[in-house]
Amino acid sequence: MSNLERDPVELVCPPEPSGAALIAVLQPREVPLGGPRAMNVRRTLPQRGRTTIGAWCFVDHYGPDEVATSGGMVVPPHPHTGLQTVSWLFEGEIEHHDSTGSAEFVRPGAVNLMTAGRGIAHSEVSTPDTSRLHGVQLWVALPDAARTVAPFFEHAETEPVEVDDAVVRVFAGSLPGIDAETSVTVFSPLVGAQIELPAGGEAWIELDPAFEHGLLVDRGPVTATIAALESEHDDASPDADPLAVAGHTSHLAQHELGYVAVGHEGVRIRAGGHESARVVLIGGVPFGEEIVMWWNFIGRTHDEIAEFRRAWQSDVIARGDADGRFGTVDGFDGDALPAPELPTVRLKPRA
Template sequence: MSNLERDPVELLCAADGTGGPVVQVLAPREVPLGGPRAMNVRRTLPQRGRTTIGAWCFADHYGPDDVQLGVGMVVPPHPHTGLQTVSWLFEGEIEHRDSAGSHAMVRPGAVNLMTAGRGISHSEASTPATTRLHGVQLWVALPDASRHVGPFFEHADITPVLVDDATVRVFVGSLAGSVAPESSVTVFSPLLGAQIDLPPFGTVELELEPAFEHGVLVDSGPVEISATDAADGDALGNEASTTAAWSELAFLEAGRRRIRLSAEAQPVRVILLGGVPFGEELVMWWNFIGRTHDEIVEFRRQWQADVIARDNPDGRFGTVAGYDGSPLPAPELPTVRLKPRR
């Protein structure tokens, strides 16, 4: 998915300190994807209070939207650098095309992961068969040692497992003995991504990797979240709990060893994200991730010249074959150098 804001915020991101609350609830902001009839998404990453969770650097939550009423996803070819996109659906179907030659459908129960590396372009559109569209779009920042890899695309079907009252689907990394299919999904830093479903009044307890910081993005709820730094079988240790509502993101600092999720009278569905704190500074603007202002400027110049002006269709971002429409021009850069926003 593209960041289609008319004035995208530039961000210089670094690993956040752990001096804040143990469980911090972040509210989303509404962002339209396109024009006046655009589909709205609710964005919880990045924001000034929290720019990353591990290497997860972007989280959009959307739907359920009635596509039959004309609100669907239509994102023309657009560029990415220095990141991976992770597409995960609850309902509907999205057609993906990219300049690496991939053409695939995004459907519930399967993960589509696209590695932009040094540069890629892709398009996304909900299909005519889709009546309701509902899911999340996530970005992962690539570490400096890996951010210039060649672009590629991967797809993997995910098998659900039962843990306590919950149904767990791990699409990146491992959790509760369930491991995402590593042969199909490639990551470049330690990560976790999972969907967890609970019935009304259900509860699940899960062991966490204490080196990770974690986020709980609520798709349906509310959900009560309790976290402790005690290992299984130890004394309770330092426990913190809170309640997160629909579309909110609860952040748990590194050091938490266990998490308990509890539903009230409504069923719960959350996305659990995790990763080792991202220790590198990075500049995010529009759909690019780089390390300096000048690098972002050059990415934009190449996209505008090579693709929008069609000077070099075989350049850094290539060409998306089979898409019936024009690529998306980049917005104007700010008139000042990109500066830190925390």
């Protein structure tokens, strides 16, 4: 999915400390995608105070939208650099085309992962048979060693795994204690998973303590109780419940994103007693690199971003050059998306 904001802010994102002991609740902001009949999304990353969770650097949460009212998703060909896009649906169907020649449908239960590397272009359009559209669009920042790889696309089905009362689907990376690692390629240790609970249900989800995590509530509310590493409560009885010793409980409303710092061995998620719950879990080793995000590009400097924009505008928008950095996209009936104007000043890294 493209960032269709007309005046996107240039973000210089320093590596962030991860020493918080509790669950920090991040609120979404509404962002329209497109024109007068724009589909609105709820964006929880990036935002002031938190730009990454592991290598995850962008979270758009949308729907459920009635396509007859919203117009659905129509995202023209647009570029990406230095990142991976991860498309995950709860309802509906989206058709993907990109400049590597890949054409695939995004459907519930399957993940589409596109690695932009040095540069790719793609389009995303909800299909005519889709009446309701509901899902998340996620970006993963590529580490410096991998950010100029040749672009490629992957599609993978996921397997449901029962964990206590929950049904878990891992769509990126791996989750401790669950034999459901996906086949898609990642370039840093991370996890992406969907967790569904019946009304009143609960599940203990084991976490990698080297990861920081985010819990995005699609359907809720839920309560989340985290447990610290055993080394942090060595004086406790060997038979003690780690949650009783080092637990912290937070209530997360629908659409909120709960941030959990490194050093936790698990989280117990409980659904309310009146309706089922669905949570998207993301996480990874804290991303220890400074990045610059602007529009649909991730780079390391302002000048690098400016060069990405110049290449897109000159090669694709002006000439339609299939041999340039981004190539061209077949399968979309319309023009590619021009890049916004760059800001006139450079932004300094935020503390």
